[in-house]
Structures are given as structure tokens and as C-alpha cells.
Amino acid sequence: MASEVLRTTSLEALQNEDQRKVLDIVDRLRRTGLSSVLQLPQLVVCGDQSSGKSSVLEAITEIPFPRKENLCTRFATEIVLRRDFTSSITTNITPDKNRPASEQENLRSFKKSIAEFKDLPGLIEEATVLMGLDGSGQGSTRAFARDVLSIEICGPGRPQLTLVDLPGLIHAENKSQTAADVALIKDLVDEYISNERTIILAVISAKNDYANQIILKNARKIDPNGKRTLGIITKPDYLREGSENEKDWISLAMNEDIYFELGWHMLKNRADDKHNSSFDERNKSESNFFSKGRYNDLPRSMVGIESLRGRLSALLNNHLSQELPHLKKELDMKLEETANDLGKLGEKRSTVYEQRQYLMQLSVKAHDVVKSAVSGHYEGRFFGLVDTTSKVDSPANLRRLRAVVQFLNPAFAEHMRRYGHKFRISKTGNGDEAIEDSDGELASDATSNVEPAKVLGVNTPKRLNRDEGLEWVLRVLQRSRGRELPGNFNPMLISQLFWEQSEPWEMLAKAHISAVASVCSKFVEDVLETAASKEVKPRLWTLKIEAALKASLDAAQEELKKLIQDKGRHPITYNHYYTTTIQKARSKKYRDKLLSSASKANTLVKTRYEGMVNYVDPSTLGKKLGDDIELDMDKFSAEEALDSQSAYYKDEMKYFIGVITKQVVERHLVDPLPDNVLSPMLVLSLSDDEVKYIAGEPKEITDRRNHLEKHLKMLESGQETFRLAMGGLR
Structure with a gap:
């Protein structure tokens, strides 16, 4: 040189x-x-x-x-x-x-x-x-x-x-x-x-x-x-000297x-x-x-x-x-x-392998969270603290999925007891006494987790006294008469009464299924919000999650459809609760008649030692009991049919609540969430094109990542330069 x-x-x-x-x-x-x-x-x-x-x-x-x-x-x-x-x-x-x-x-x-x-x-x-x-x-x-x-x-x-x-x-x-x-x-x-x-x-x-x-x-x-x-x-x-x-x-x-x-x-x-x-x-x-x-x-x-x-x-x-x-x-x-800025972008996703790895990590993380939520094990940052100031099923507590489902299921049972029957029939003719709900228990005036009937899409049960209830049964009986002898009723009468009385069940069940499905959908969306980046979430939701949730809801609705079809068949039960309820109703009716007749046959008799005492005259009692025999065969049959229908309704309602919460909600909506919605198997089943669509980084994210990685490398190199050089200055 x-x-x-x-x-x-x-x-x-x-x-x-x-x-x-x-x-x-x-x-x-x-x-x-x-x-x-x-x-x-x-x-x-x-x-x-x-x-x-x-x-x-x-x-x-x-x-x-x-x-x-x-x-x-x-x-x-x-x-x-x-x-x-x-x-x-x-x-x-x-x-x-x-x-x-x-x-x-x-x-x-x-x-x-x-x-x-x-x-x-x-x-x-x-x-x-x-x-x-x-x-x-x-x-x-x-x-x-x-x-x-x-x-x-x-x-x-x-x-x-x-x-x-x-x-x-x-x-x-x-x-x-x-x-x-x-x-x-x-x-x-x-x-x-x-x-x-x-x-x-x-x-x-x-x-x-x-x-x-x-x-x-x-x-x-x-x-x-x-x-x-x-x-x-x-x-x-250029300056003039001395100037x-x-x-x-x-x-x-x-x-x-x-x-x-x-x-x-x-x-x-x-x-x-x-x-x-x-x-x-x-x-x-x-x-x-x-x-x-x-x-x-x-x-x-x-x-x-x-x-x-x-x-x-x-x-x-x-x-x-x-x-x-x-x-x-x-x-x-x-x-x-x-x-920190680089960490916010998540894992690098420029190749199909990196994208699949990202989705696999996402699914494992989401699967664990969903499984914990379904099981009711609320450990980890995702679940946060309990918000006692909000309702159990409010957005603030939605991440505790099992608690929300356990809150909604009893609410559904209460809705069934309150609004599941078309008629609310009292036990006497004047209807002055307290009205009992369909399960024989006094209905409370207000319950915190019970929605009004109109919100659920059903009518409030119509109140009938005993006589009005019998008139309803009698009208159905007369229109359902077959070749049965007087005093008996056509077996189909119970079916007709039950079908009409349980008419709101389907709507109540649909409302409950919809509520649980909505909770599950919002919960999964919340999980994705924390597990996936903002550009991946909508793609994953649109391509796979939304369809999986819809399939679960469709399966639940199909299951409900089968249960409603079962309900529409001739009544069948092998539960002793049905016969026990009928016997209790008849025993109470006879007891009430006996007490009423005994009261009418009661008279005062003077005795040698005790003075005036109450005495029930057997002949009078027998006459009074004979006077209470119902001579109207249709009315007699109507009373028997009303008691039988009431007993069957109570038995079937308990069964229906059970199958809706277990066979529909749990089987199709809640239990499948970890495996059917965000399972790692889902990632393995995705094609390369689907993986690219879901997890591929937008160009601006890739450019931003490359920019930050370049800066990070330079800064790390600069830090190393300082460590070496400053050591040499000592």
C-alpha cells in the first residue's frame, strides 16, 4: 500500500x-x-x-x-x-x-x-x-x-x-x-x-x-x-493584517x-x-x-x-x-x-415447524387450564382471586367454570320446580290455602339465582284450586274416553295430562343448555385471549374452536330432542316413588274424610265417672262415610287421574332434571371441553396449510421481530464489549 x-x-x-x-x-x-x-x-x-x-x-x-x-x-x-x-x-x-x-x-x-x-x-x-x-x-x-x-x-x-x-x-x-x-x-x-x-x-x-x-x-x-x-x-x-x-x-x-x-x-x-x-x-x-x-x-x-x-x-x-x-x-x-418487547411477540413462527410447535405449546397450556377449570381445581395465575362482589356467573368469575356450571344447574332445577308445570293446582276447592309447587314444597317468593319466567321464554304457571283442577282433568277425560268401565279412566289420560302439564320443560331445558353453552364459549374465548397472540386467536377460533363448540351444542340439542321424544311416549316408570306418592295422596284423602266424618259423628255423652265426654257414634260415622261416596263416576275418575298425574309428574321431573344436567350439559357441553376443543391432538390433525393460516405471523410482526432480534443481538454484543473492555481498563 x-x-x-x-x-x-x-x-x-x-x-x-x-x-x-x-x-x-x-x-x-x-x-x-x-x-x-x-x-x-x-x-x-x-x-x-x-x-x-x-x-x-x-x-x-x-x-x-x-x-x-x-x-x-x-x-x-x-x-x-x-x-x-x-x-x-x-x-x-x-x-x-x-x-x-x-x-x-x-x-x-x-x-x-x-x-x-x-x-x-x-x-x-x-x-x-x-x-x-x-x-x-x-x-x-x-x-x-x-x-x-x-x-x-x-x-x-x-x-x-x-x-x-x-x-x-x-x-x-x-x-x-x-x-x-x-x-x-x-x-x-x-x-x-x-x-x-x-x-x-x-x-x-x-x-x-x-x-x-x-x-x-x-x-x-x-x-x-x-x-x-x-x-x-x-x-x-484572508484577514487584512492589523485591521x-x-x-x-x-x-x-x-x-x-x-x-x-x-x-x-x-x-x-x-x-x-x-x-x-x-x-x-x-x-x-x-x-x-x-x-x-x-x-x-x-x-x-x-x-x-x-x-x-x-x-x-x-x-x-x-x-x-x-x-x-x-x-x-x-x-x-x-x-x-x-x-420485553420481543417477549410480548411470543415464540418465533416463521416456518411450519415453528408454527406447529407454537400451536402445540398453546394447546398444552390451554388444555391444562380448561381441564383444571372443568375439574374445579383453580390453581394458577389464570384463575386469579375470587370476586365476591359479583354474581357467580358474572364475567368476573367466569374463569371458574365448574363453579359457574354448579351454580346454573341448581338454578335450572329451581326453574323447573317454579315454571315447569302449566297449572299450579291447590288441594282444596276454594284455593285459599298456601299454593304448593309441583314437588309438594312451598315455593319461595324470591331466589337470587332464579330468572323470571318471561326471561326464560315460558309463562308463569296458572293457579287453579282443586275444583278447577278437576274440571281441567274432567274435560280431558271426556275427550279421551275409551271402552273402560265407569269409575276407571283410559290409560292414555295420564299421558295427555302429563304432556300438557309438562309443556314448558323443553323451553326451560333449551334456555339452560343455551346458558351453559354461552358460558363455555366465553370461557374458552377467555382462555384463548391469555394463551394465544391477538392475531392467532381469531384464526384459531374461526377455523376450529367455533366449529367444535357448535358441534358440542348441536349434540346437546340433539340429546335434548331425544329426551323430549322420550317424554312424548306413553308414561313408564319403575320408581317406587310414583306408587308411594299415590298411596300417600289417597291415604291423606281418606284420612281427611275420616276426620271430617268423625267430627260430624261426634257427640257429648254423660258418664258416671268422667262426666260429659266426646263420643263418636259408630253408626253415625258409618252413615257419614257413606254419604261421602262420590256417585259421579267421571268426577271419581278425574280425582284418581289428577292424583296419578301429579305423582307421575313429580317422579318424571326429578328424572328430567337429572338427565339434562348429566346427560346433556355434562356429557356434551362441559366434559368434552379439554379434549374436543383445545386438545393437542387437534394440532396434530391440522394440515400444513391450516397451521400456516392459524399461526403464521403477519408481515408486520415478522418485521418487528426481526428488527427487535437484530437490536437485541447488537445490545447483547455491546454489553459483552463493555464487560471485556471495562475489565481491561482496570
Whole structure:
């Protein structure tokens, strides 16, 4: 490689060994790509157009930049100096993130290496054209770009240093520089110098009045106290020796006018006709200039390139020593934040295998939760705390599925007792006594878990006294008469009475099945809400879960249909409860008659020892009992049929409640939930296309995941860099 690449002896003043170690940390962090995530410390050279920025940068780095006008100031140029065993020059482009993806990819593909600095102009011009700019800025559709050209220069004697040369700020638009260009450059410069870890090298030219140079206004606005701004004055050789103007510029350099905590520095760059002179010649010319006139009175620490390197060395060392702990803390926070954001996206699902694995994990998790809920084992975060302020079947307690079902089943039984019968028949003719429900127990006026009849879609039972009940039976009897002898009734009469009396059963059962199915559906939806990502849940629900729940509901309704068909057949029972109930009813009726007749046959008789006592006259009692014989055969049959129907109804209602809660609700709605709705077997049965449809990540999620994974990798690499580098500094 040419000697100009290897020549770095004058740069040794820029850093000592400890400073190199500190700067090496930043350099290694930058190499991991962290500059896109964290604000890394850097030197930024900025100023107005033609202020001498590139010459300052060239003098600091001793890199011979191209001489062609405006070639390096059309976009940000990042100069990366890196100490390495071998010498090399490589370039790449970091595209503007607002460019289309195809353009970004095209710019990223630009990676060039050269052997000598003489090839640098051609390489930069190639990058310029690739960015959509021409070489001169004249007539191009775009005069400036927000892309960044990175030039990495490695060598054994190179310092660890990164500097950024920014396009010059434009005072006014013209035919080749539009208002949009003016705004773009200002935004670009402000973006760089707003980074609180950036040291601003604000370059101004003594050829122009410094009060009119935009960079001073921008720098003082962003860094009002000048804590991280170093002013650099160029082209003092254009000032007339001994003039007031020269005096004013020297006053500025002495920090007496515009105050910066970091102060000011003066440089004399190559004259326009000396661009081909060597760096040694440039430095000698500068040294001679500042040794004469008023400049000779200035402290040597604030004039010339050699002292500037010394100032930058100390400045960088102090700046980095202060910033590295904050940078480490920010890196750790970003790492934790990125890891949390990545965790929220769930497992990666870019391939069918990953998607099936995701669904398998989801189903296992959901299966365990559903199984626990069905069994009533409420352990784990999903179930949370009991909400005693809300109803058992409220959304707040819906996750405790077994408790809700156990709440709804007794409510159904109570609905059956309250509203299952069409007629509510009392036991006497006047109907004044308390009305009993169909099970022979007094019905309560209010129960917390019992819905009104209208809500359930049935009518409130019509109240009838005993005589009205008998009239109902008699009307049915007369219309159902067969060849039976008087005093007997057609066996079908009980069927007709029972069918009419139990008419509300189907509607009550349907309402209960619907309520339980709704609870199960909401419960499964809640499980999916916690187990699946927001984009997977609706797909899984639509493709599989909804159909499975509907199949369970259809099976339950089909089972109910069969039970209703069974109820419509001729009454059959082998339960002794039926005959016992009839015998109890008849025994009570005869007992009541006997007591009534005995009361009528009761008389007072005077005895020798006890005086007047009550006496039941047997003959009178017999006569009275004979008088109570029902001569109306139809009425007699109606009474027998009413008692038989009542006994059968009570027996059948208990059976119906049992089969609905066990054979319908449990068998078809509740018990199958773990295996038929969210079973791991479901995942195994899915085709690859179904797996892709359900678990495939949307492009925006995949892009977001890739973005976060890239950032996480960079942050982890940066954290490792800190661990290794900080250990080396101790």
C-alpha cells in the first residue's frame, strides 16, 4: 500500500494508550451497529458551505480527501479510523430509512475496498451517483441525500476515532439548491448535533462575518452553554493584517465574544493554489503564519493543527470518561426493554415447524387450564382471586367454570320446580290455602339465582284450586274416553295430562343448555385471549374452536330432542316413588274424610265417672262415610287421574332434571371441553396449510421481530464489549 496510507506518525499526538482503550470501547460498540440504537459519542464537523470543514477534517485525520468542489458535502460522510495490524480502506453506505426498501437494499449492497487514497475520489463519486445525485450538484433531481457514506481506514498506527463530516449549511436557495435542500441540510445537521454525546466542531470561515454564519446560531440553540461545542476558525489568512476585522476575529478566538466552555481554535488551511502540497508542508505553512503579528500573541494551545489534536485528545478522553457509565446504563435499559418487547411477540413462527410447535405449546397450556377449570381445581395465575362482589356467573368469575356450571344447574332445577308445570293446582276447592309447587314444597317468593319466567321464554304457571283442577282433568277425560268401565279412566289420560302439564320443560331445558353453552364459549374465548397472540386467536377460533363448540351444542340439542321424544311416549316408570306418592295422596284423602266424618259423628255423652265426654257414634260415622261416596263416576275418575298425574309428574321431573344436567350439559357441553376443543391432538390433525393460516405471523410482526432480534443481538454484543473492555481498563 502506498506510503500515504501508512503515514500516521503525526496522529500519535491525538491519543495515548489509555485514551485508545476508552475509544476502542466506542469503536467496538459502533461496529456492532449500536449507533442505530444508542447515541454513541462522536466528533461532528459542521459549518456553513465553503467554511473549510473538509480541510479541517483532512488536517485532523491526515487523509487526503478529494479536491473536487462539493464532492464530499452532498451527504454525511463518516470517517472511521481504526487501529489494526493491516492497512485497508473500505466503504459502505447506510441508507436513509425513509427510502423504499428496494433502494435501501441497493445502497446497502455498496461495499468497496481500495488500496490507495488516490482511488478515493472515484469511489466517492460512485457512491454519490448511487444515491441518486450527480457529481457536481448541477441539474440533478436531488442535490443532497440523507444517506451516510462510511469510510473505514485501518492501520497499525491509526487512532481509534470516528468523525462525521456534514454537508454545509446553505444561506439561501438558488437554481441548484432548493428550499427543500436548505431544510434537509438544516434538519440533518440538527439531528447530528442534537445528540448529547456528540462533540460539535463548529467550523466558521474568517472570509465571512461570523454573525451571519448559520452554524453558530444552530449550535448555540442546541448547546446554549457551549458545553460540547468547540469553535474552529478557518481562513484567517484572508484577514487584512492589523485591521479591526482581524482584531475582532482574534477576540472571538479568545472566547471574548461568543462564549463556548470548550473554547475556540484557529487553523490555517492550504491556500487555493497549494492543494497539492503535503501535510508536512501544510503544517509548516500554518506554523509560520501563527508565529507572526497578533497571532503570535495567542496561546499556542489554541492555534494550529498539532495543538488542536492535543485538545481533541484531552477533550475526547474527558468526554468519554463521563459518558461511558451513562452509555452502559442506557445500553442495559435498552436491552431489557427490547427483550420485553420481543417477549410480548411470543415464540418465533416463521416456518411450519415453528408454527406447529407454537400451536402445540398453546394447546398444552390451554388444555391444562380448561381441564383444571372443568375439574374445579383453580390453581394458577389464570384463575386469579375470587370476586365476591359479583354474581357467580358474572364475567368476573367466569374463569371458574365448574363453579359457574354448579351454580346454573341448581338454578335450572329451581326453574323447573317454579315454571315447569302449566297449572299450579291447590288441594282444596276454594284455593285459599298456601299454593304448593309441583314437588309438594312451598315455593319461595324470591331466589337470587332464579330468572323470571318471561326471561326464560315460558309463562308463569296458572293457579287453579282443586275444583278447577278437576274440571281441567274432567274435560280431558271426556275427550279421551275409551271402552273402560265407569269409575276407571283410559290409560292414555295420564299421558295427555302429563304432556300438557309438562309443556314448558323443553323451553326451560333449551334456555339452560343455551346458558351453559354461552358460558363455555366465553370461557374458552377467555382462555384463548391469555394463551394465544391477538392475531392467532381469531384464526384459531374461526377455523376450529367455533366449529367444535357448535358441534358440542348441536349434540346437546340433539340429546335434548331425544329426551323430549322420550317424554312424548306413553308414561313408564319403575320408581317406587310414583306408587308411594299415590298411596300417600289417597291415604291423606281418606284420612281427611275420616276426620271430617268423625267430627260430624261426634257427640257429648254423660258418664258416671268422667262426666260429659266426646263420643263418636259408630253408626253415625258409618252413615257419614257413606254419604261421602262420590256417585259421579267421571268426577271419581278425574280425582284418581289428577292424583296419578301429579305423582307421575313429580317422579318424571326429578328424572328430567337429572338427565339434562348429566346427560346433556355434562356429557356434551362441559366434559368434552379439554379434549374436543383445545386438545393437542387437534394440532396434530391440522394440515400444513391450516397451521400456516392459524399461526403464521403477519408481515408486520415478522418485521418487528426481526428488527427487535437484530437490536437485541447488537445490545447483547455491546454489553459483552463493555464487560471485556471495562475489565481491561482496570
